[in-house]
Amino acid sequence: MSEVSILGAGAFGTALACALSDRVVTLWARDPAAAEAMRTTRENARRLPGVTLRDTVMVTSELGDAMAPVLLLAMPMQKLAGFVTDHQEMLQGRALVVCSKGVDLATGRGPARVIADALPQATVAVLTGPSFAADIGRGLPTALTLACADTEAGAALQHALSAPALRLYRTHDVAGAELGGALKNVIAIAAGVCIGAGLGDSARAAIMSRGYAEMLRFAAARGAMAETLAGLSGLGDLVLTCTSEKSRNFRFGLALGAQQEFDAGTTVEGVATARALARSAAAEGVDMPITTMISAVIDGKLTVDQARDALLARPLKEE
Ligand SMILES: NC(=O)C1=CN([C@@H]2O[C@H](COP(=O)(O)OP(=O)(O)OC[C@H]3O[C@@H](n4cnc5c(N)ncnc54)[C@H](OP(=O)(O)O)[C@@H]3O)[C@@H](O)[C@H]2O)C=CC1
Numbered sequence: 023m024s025e026v027s028i029l030g031a032g033a034f035g036t037a038l039a040c041a042l043s044d045r046v047v048t049l050w051a052r053d054p055a056a057a058e059a060m061r062t063t064r065e066n067a068r069r070l071p072g073v074t075l076r077d078t079v080m081v082t083s084e085l086g087d088a089m090a091p092v093l094l095l096a097m098p099m100q101k102l103a104g105f106v107t108d109h110q111e112m113l114q115g116r117a118l119v120v121c122s123k124g125v126d127l128a129t130g131r132g133p134a135r136v137i138a139d140a141l142p143q144a145t146v147a148v149l150t151g152p153s154f155a156a157d158i159g160r161g162l163p164t165a166l167t168l169a170c171a172d173t174e175a176g177a178a179l180q181h182a183l184s185a186p187a188l189r190l191y192r193t194h195d196v197a198g199a200e201l202g203g204a205l206k207n208v209i210a211i212a213a214g215v216c217i218g219a220g221l222g223d224s225a226r227a228a229i230m231s232r233g234y235a236e237m238l239r240f241a242a243a244r245g246a247m248a249e250t251l252a253g254l255s256g257l258g259d260l261v262l263t264c265t266s267e268k269s270r271n272f273r274f275g276l277a278l279g280a281q282q283e284f285d286a287g288t289t290v291e292g293v294a295t296a297r298a299l300a301r302s303a304a305a306e307g308v309d310m311p312i313t314t315m316i317s318a319v320i321d322g323k324l325t326v327d328q329a330r331d332a333l334l335a336r337p338l339k340e341e
């Protein structure tokens with residue numbers, strides 16, 4: 023049995039398994055056929071093609087075989103609540119490190135709260151920051167934030183999950199870390215829309231800066247620290263995903279801006295999160311114009327032109 027298991031064999035879970043394969047690590051895939059294919063070909067051809075899984079990566083579809091002391095949860099945000107509720111008993115008493123980025127649309131909760139509500143006794147941490155699965159899977163250097171309210175447990179996890187090319191910084195600001203990862207995906211969609219609609223690089227820089235301003239406002243309203251948002255999990259990830267076509271959120275925005283189809287099977291966390299955040303911002307009186315416009319454009323309530331005009335026509339104000 024390994025010390026660390028990764029639950030969810032998508033692009034990110036597979037990449038993390040590769041990063042941690044300097045030791046024995048277990049990767050759980052819910053689909054037995056996918057697990058069998060990975061075991062025999064040593065590749066996750068569907069989610070992370072071109073990356074070879076070392077022999078130290080044990081792949082299983084039996085959840086019980088993956089019950090290590092430290093579990094990394096690498097599944098889409100909207101699936102997290104169902105997963106932890108369904109497997110409450112098995113997950114009890116372990117350190118749960120969630121890698122999902124987003125807000126639960128049904129309840130408005132972030133990933134750490136979703137887990138803590140289902141497993142009140144669990145040690146919960148968040149692993150987030152600028153990191154494309156394709157980069158991590160290839161062993162390229164990456165720095166992430168590990169957030170845990172319990173400083174001692176956080177330090178232990180920081181050491182347990184660091185690897186030769188994976189450098190972890192630690193914080194106790196769980197809300198800040200998870201909000202950074204959730205909020206930036208919506209701004210990445212907006213940046214993609216901007217480029218896809220031909221609005222230009224200057225407009226994208228404005229979206230990134232003003233998007234960051236609204237990330238800070240929302241995070242402050244939730245009691246998060248501005249310093250956390252200025253770090254890897256906020257600004258770092260915002261820059262990455264607003265400027266690279268490796269980002270699915272950015273690519274989704276590109277397609278939306280260019281009025282092109284986008285593959286519905288691709289995980290685009292910012293879509294549900296935009297809806298959840300726009301709803302919360304309105305309810306809590308937090309000014310989030312870009313997030314609100316992007317949510318409306320995604321839902322077809324506004325065209326890109328209407329959203330652009332509405333943003334430009336806002337009352338002039340101090341920066
Ligand atoms: N890809 C990246 O570069 C990064 C991703 N992340 C975050 O990691 C999370 C996962 O993303 P990523 O791996 O890229 O997504 P993928 O779409 O590549 O994979 C999602 C994985 O989750 C599994 N899954 C879906 N539904 C469930 C469920 N109900 N129970 C258990 N497993 C389920 C899928 O299984 P199946 O294959 O059987 O459908 C699949 O293995 C997201 O929140 C994302 O924001 C964070 C940093 C980087």
Ligand SMILES: O=C(CO)COP(=O)(O)O
Binds near residue numbers: 123151153154271289
């Ligand atoms: O969060 C990510 C990189 O840090 C991955 O971004 P996408 O989900 O947009 O591909």
